[in-house]
Amino acid sequence: MNRLFLPEHAAVEQSLRGLALAHPHLIRLHQQPLYITARHRHAARRVGLVSGGGSGHEPLHCGFVGQGMLDAAVPGRVFASPHNRQVYEASRAAAGPDGVLHIVKNYTGDRINFRIAAERLRADGIAVRRVLVDDDIATDSAETATGRRGTAATVTVEKLLGAAADQGTRLDDLAALGTHIASASRSIAVAARAQTAPFRGGEAFQLTDGTLEYGVGIHGERAASTEADTGFEPLVDRMTQQVLAALPPDTARVLVLVGGLGATTLLELYAVYTQVCARLAEDGVDVAGRLVGTFAPALDMSGFSLSLTAMHDTWIDLWNSPTRTPAFPVTEFPR
Amino acid sequence: MNRLFLPEHAAVEQSLRGLALAHPHLIRLHQQPLYITARHRHAARRVGLVSGGGSGHEPLHCGFVGQGMLDAAVPGRVFASPHNRQVYEASRAAAGPDGVLHIVKNYTGDRINFRIAAERLRADGIAVRRVLVDDDIATDSAETATGRRGTAATVTVEKLLGAAADQGTRLDDLAALGTHIASASRSIAVAARAQTAPFRGGEAFQLTDGTLEYGVGIHGERAASTEADTGFEPLVDRMTQQVLAALPPDTARVLVLVGGLGATTLLELYAVYTQVCARLAEDGVDVAGRLVGTFAPALDMSGFSLSLTAMHDTWIDLWNSPTRTPAFPVTEFPR
Structure with a gap:
């Protein structure tokens, strides 16, 4: 019978400590509440990109924090939504002059916790928009009120939006682009x-x-x-x-x-x-x-x-633009 | 009962076709015999770095072909040594002005096939040296005539030697460095x-x-x-x-x-x-x-x-130097 080497919930925090220890030039670990932020932000970036969700899907999302992708990521316990306080604090830390864009996989718990955090952020005067990723056609049924699940296309959305954010794209345009990418995935x-x-x-x-x-x-x-x-x-x-x-x-x-x-x-x-x-x-x-x-x-x-x-034609350059994150592969063409 | 999605030996060739299709700017697939070469070679590189071994250990070795690492890699069938003809042809394709360095994990089949290829290459007038990787202490016993197995430290050897090769290091010095790294791993x-x-x-x-x-x-x-x-x-x-x-x-x-x-x-x-x-x-x-x-x-x-x-102090810069391969992660510090 197989088992995980670290079954207990403490695994998430211990793992994130390792991620931060292994990539000290790219990311920073925050504890209480638990989240990861990028060390560097492109000078042109006006919007903080924040994603998150249950653990057990690594490198999603914390492995995609860094240059050219996310400004912050928020891990829940294994297969469980992060707490809205984590989302709120991570978003405050990551917000740019135009505010924050939340990239959320379509699960009820994630939607609720990101929504509560967004309300608190707006009460603080921070603009927030959301891109919902719902790519899984296995759950594409008129009978399912919750809609399609969000799965692997989240990586695509995070990459393309990260590149667009580095071009100084404004919050509303970035949200529209993200929704367009999600609807095309x-x-x-x-x-x-x-x-x-x-x-x-x-x-x-x-x-x-x-x-x-x-x-x-x-x-x-x-x-x-x-x-x-x-x-x-x-x-x-x-x-x-x-x-x-x-x-x-x-x-x-x-x-x-x-x-x-x-x-x-x-x-x-x-x-x-x-x-x-x-x-x-x-x-x-x-x-x-x-x-x-x-x-x-x-x-x-x-x-x-x-x-x-x-x-879309304009997305290809976004896809090929360089990243510096713990987990996104080398995408640049040879120099 | 778990099974692989592609159990048959054809999987190796189909997989390498996919690797080459996915990374056309970095690597090139050769068939009959089967091997992978890098698209680009650093102008200063004098030695072709060639590794290989049984499949089933991906991304080792073919995923580490490219700038800053291997010039060629040779896949055997799953858990089986490559044929010496593959090693020979890949080495001919990858040889630099100083010849070829073989990076070989310590298994009898790999040793034999790389040795036969080396003899043929020398008969062609191509200088060949070998670095044997034998890092696995589980097999460190005076009773085992074959010596320690070569395992994950092969990745470290390939990365450090790739960076050293890009500095124009000569064949004998590169072989000595590789043996030093292997003995320190x-x-x-x-x-x-x-x-x-x-x-x-x-x-x-x-x-x-x-x-x-x-x-x-x-x-x-x-x-x-x-x-x-x-x-x-x-x-x-x-x-x-x-x-x-x-x-x-x-x-x-x-x-x-x-x-x-x-x-x-x-x-x-x-x-x-x-x-x-x-x-x-x-x-x-x-x-x-x-x-x-x-x-x-x-x-x-x-x-x-x-x-x-x-x-060794001088190896740290080698470790942090950039690569462009399908599988080696981003190592560069933020620019």
């Missing part, structure tokens, strides 16, 4: 094995041999149905076509994010990327950028997600 | 769950609940003994003290590499790093650099390794 995820249950150990849910959880969530939310595994190429083709079909009908170029859910190897993830590219080429869709790796996992789940963003 | 690894067996699926070996494989290898080689798990802090303290004790006795500053073995989360790995730092501080040992993440895993094993390198 859709994802689907599949699992072959659940993540380890943090406290009791063992798999959080059981899959029968030869089945896949198609449409799994990043907290181990079960899919609508568990399905027979029909093989690698049909699986990736189906994911690609489903996500593509959820984008605007005139989509000609996309950003591709192949995201590991925790235990799936880079060997597999890059093979997925090859198959996604083949499928997109058949459909006449160009790849304008890509990210392959583990960026928003569900602890140590075995599985992967595919996120596509219908790319 | 030691590692230990622990697992809570075996990796997935690539073809049959399921765990490659079984651990009883509450036990750890202390001294596991990156191909799932069992440790000398399976031990009761006595908790997180005692485990990390023991690893730190054992590795430190295997370094030169006057070691005052170290490079720390906390390496995931596949399924272990960044949440856990950074918590390990915090504990390692606390232990080193008690022993009066400074941390001169660090790397925390999954760089040389054993497929999707649940576990982690600790590598320490006794840092």
